[in-house]
Amino acid sequence: MPQTIKILHFSPTGGARRVALLLAKGMAPNVREYDLCDPQAEPTVFHPDDVVLVAGPAYGGRLPAMMTGRLKKWQGNGARAVAAAVYGGRAYEDTLIELSDLLRGQGFRVMAAAALLAEHSIVHIAAGRPDEQDARQLGAFGRQIAAKLDHGSQEEPAVPGSHPYKEWSGMPAVPQVSEACTGCGLCAEKCPARAIPTGQPDTTDPSRCILCMRCVAICPQQARALPAPMLEALRGKLAPFDAERRENELFL
Numbered sequence: 001m002p003q004t005i006k007i008l009h010f011s012p013t014g015g016a017r018r019v020a021l022l023l024a025k026g027m028a029p030n031v032r033e034y035d036l037c038d039p040q041a042e043p044t045v046f047h048p049d050d051v052v053l054v055a056g057p058a059y060g061g062r063l064p065a066m067m068t069g070r071l072k073k074w075q076g077n078g079a080r081a082v083a084a085a086v087y088g089g090r091a092y093e094d095t096l097i098e099l100s101d102l103l104r105g106q107g108f109r110v111m112a113a114a115a116l117l118a119e120h121s122i123v124h125i126a127a128g129r130p131d132e133q134d135a136r137q138l139g140a141f142g143r144q145i146a147a148k149l150d151h152g153s154q155e156e157p158a159v160p161g162s163h164p165y166k167e168w169s170g171m172p173a174v175p176q177v178s179e180a181c182t183g184c185g186l187c188a189e190k191c192p193a194r195a196i197p198t199g200q201p202d203t204t205d206p207s208r209c210i211l212c213m214r215c216v217a218i219c220p221q222q223a224r225a226l227p228a229p230m231l232e233a234l235r236g237k238l239a240p241f242d243a244e245r246r247e248n249e250l251f252l
């Protein structure tokens with residue numbers, strides 16, 4: 001194994017990044033991160049000796065279209081990849097197969113794949129995930145992946161999912177802004193979609209917003225939130241998925 005795992009993530013509220021770091025910890029002593037949420041990130045051509053962990057969230061059982069679009073500018077160039085789909089306790093459906101297919105299309109060799117849990121960034125089911133139990137399990141997954149790579153295996157794992165992928169066209173809403181907004185502009189600066197105008201941070205451009213929840217999560221005044229009726233309806237719909245603990249899965 002190399003001394004460094006390269007992690008390429010799209011992680012608006014940090015869940016996918018957290019689980020990727022836990023997985024990488026079992027694989028190598030050092031990590032180097034590349035941030036697909038940053039619209040300015042310079043796409044890289046990886047080296048055939050690189051091991052790249054690519055992590056992104058499930059949005060409606062698919063990879064976020066913004067992540068797909070950005071990832072298509074990066075080149076695997078024969079590097080070995082680990083695909084990680086991170087989901088909030090409902091289901092990951094076609095997220096992992098879509099990510100694996102995409103990575104192959106970009107010239108990576110997908111040597112391992114994982115479907116991993118993180119707190120749901122909208123309704124907060126799977127609350128507190130990844131927790132200590134996840135941390136131990138992800139460390140063990142990382143060591144299993146490293147052992148496979150050390151053995152020089154070229155076998156690529158089969159991953160769950162279907163072709164054609166399920167349809168998902170997003171949710172028809174944007175966060176609302178309350179009077180608590182001080183206009184500090186942090187949300188505008190950090191929005192991965194550039195959907196919040198710098199001069200008018202109390203607004204959101206619905207044609208750009210992907211409802212990634214970053215602005216809601218980072219607002220120092222908690223001034224941003226989804227419309228209450230939508231949130232209530234989603235909470236009701238997703239509550240049954242919180243009834244039992246879902247487990248992380250590794251495909252080697």
Ligand SMILES: Cc1cc2nc3c(=O)[nH]c(=O)nc-3n(C[C@H](O)[C@H](O)[C@H](O)COP(=O)(O)O)c2cc1C
Pocket residue numbers: 010011012013014015016017056057058059060061062086087088089090091092117118119120121122171210211212213
């Ligand atoms: C727009 C949107 C759609 C989502 N769809 C799903 C889903 O289909 N299944 C699921 O289990 N979690 C879903 N989630 C939860 C995220 O996959 C989960 O919280 C993930 O950890 C978010 O990644 P991040 O914290 O790196 O932003 C969704 C979250 C958002 C914002």
